[in-house]
Amino acid sequence: MAEHGVAITREVSEALGSCELTHVQRTSLNVAAARAQHCMYEHALTEAGFEVVRLAAAPDMPDSVFVEDIALIFPDLAVITRPGALSRRIEVPAIADALRPYRPLQYIQSPGTMDGGDVLTTAGVVFVGRSTRTNTEAIDELSRLLAPHNRQVREVDVNGCLHLKSAATDVADGVLLINPRFVAPSSFREFDLIEVDPLEPLAANALRLGDALVVADAYPRTRDRLVKAGLKVYSLDMSELAKAEGGVTCCSLLIPTA
Ligand code: CIR
16 A cells, blocks of 8 residues: 555546536547546546556446545545436446445445535535535435444535535645635635635635645636645646546545555
8 A cells, every 4th residue: 555545546438428417518528638637637646645546447437537426435434325317326336346445335325315526524524515416315324324433414505516525625624625606605614715716616626635735727816826825736637527527536536544
């Protein structure tokens, strides 16, 4: 195991162009370019001290690269989701198999639906976005699963974007990057908040890797705000994956070394 742990990733499917889309217009998508960007993303994970374990995809899994949606990793268990999009449930078995060596598994059950992109885990609270993908039944079930592990689940409404983590991510201890038009800042009273630049509504998705952040290079104004806040920030070209409504958090499942 590398210094900081294992990062599960999954190949970009040749069918990426047929992915699910909710708030993004379908435009022509170059799978080779998406794969090249994904390789650079994996390289950033390796540089940050993670051992990358890349799973294979298949032509019937257009969204397979977005592994974050299929599981939630906690120190003492992993929760396998029941993705909100029917087309994505086929992605579940291989992710469960990949995680089984590292954590005991629990499952979100029907009628619950949940995408991992809706789950923002902070030191104190697990925030879960109620969205087109994640319903109240799944949020209640997650509360039950996490209660024995002393983790409090708090539901928040998400509007105008796909997932909670399109609207808010943690960028440092006690600090969130948010778009207040997608999620109410009052949900996060105990945090310091950095707002995205209003010209960059989709910039709130940042991946925390140790003491550094990875962001998409499409949002330079928001990046400046993060740098001014004293954070170490690396930018990646994620433009082809963004056409599939994906961001930087959704392409990995991080299993930190204990
Ligand atoms: C979907 O709609 O499910 C994919 N096209 C994009 C998923 C992105 N996942 C994420 O941000 N956690």
